[in-house]
Amino acid sequence: MIPNGKLIAIGGAEDKGTDAVKSEFYNSNLNFFELGILRRIVEEAGGLSARIEVITTASSIPYEVGENYLNAFGRIGCTDIGVIHIRNREDALREEYIHRISNCAGVMFSGGNQLRLTAIFGGTQFLGIIKKRYKEEPFVVAGTSAGAMAMSNTMIYEGNPTRAHLKGEVKITTGLGLMDEVIFDSHFEKRGRFARLAQAVSANPSCIGIGLGEDTGMLITNGNRMEAIGSGLVIIVDGHDIRYSNMADIPEGNPLSIENLKVHFCAKGNGFLVQERKFIELMGKTTTPIMTDIY
Secondary structure: OOOOOEEEEEOOOOOOOOHHHHHHHHHHHHHHHHHOHHHHHHHHHOOOOOOEEEEOOOOOOHHHHHHHHHHHHHHHOOOOEEEEOOOOHHHHOOHHHHHHHHHOOEEEEOOOOHHHHHHHHOOOHHHHHHHHHHHHOOOEEEEEOHHHHOOEOEEEEEOOHHHOOEOOOOEEEEOOOOEOOEEEEOOOOOOOOHHHHHHHHHHOOOOEEEEEOOOEEEEEEOOOEEEEEEOOOEEEEEOOOOOEEOOOOOOOOOEOOEEOOEEEEEOOOOEEEOOOOEEEOOOOOOOOOOOOOOO
């Protein structure tokens, strides 16, 4: 079934816990305003009066993060934003939250720890409503960082970039299941996560790897059509045509060997079709302008 809703997966602008990270959150959100990622979420959800619920479950500082998003959406001019602080599975059963998720135009999952999202929402009515509405209605599901990584059926939950070239160092589990045949990774360039996404794809070559840079995202419609938005790069890692891989044969801890892993770079306005595995030069209204004057 082709979903009627839209996914907006963002590479991240906040993290968890420290004062330095909180400061980074505020600074990165300025880019969100200027480059239109939050505006795009609002536009796709139906405009400034659309009800959007921010879900802070992944974060270890949920109240700070929730307040930041209230301020961010408020600066855009939104008039109907809510924050849902679900901290455990018992919270996810609350009738108030079931009602609110059933009646909003879109949701925004914050960053943090993606395992919190799967462990708390997996199998719940709350998640079931989100998935049903995404399939049947023009419902928007956005997520940043962990909120983006958890969207897919196959989810990376751990993997040190300095050891990600070694078999077994990248940990994979089941995500929220909003999209099949993809694997999302976030903070992709800044944290050097190419090798861990490459390992995840080589272990699951039917999946397309989507490496999301910070202040950058993918708008996904029809469960297939992806448009890059924001200031940086989305890096696509395609393992469908791998000719050789030693993944199945070597012991854990040994270096990987992969032949013919394909990579595409998508800047703002570029796109990609998942089913067709095809790069699209002009998917959105604009692509990154070419600078002709060099000093």
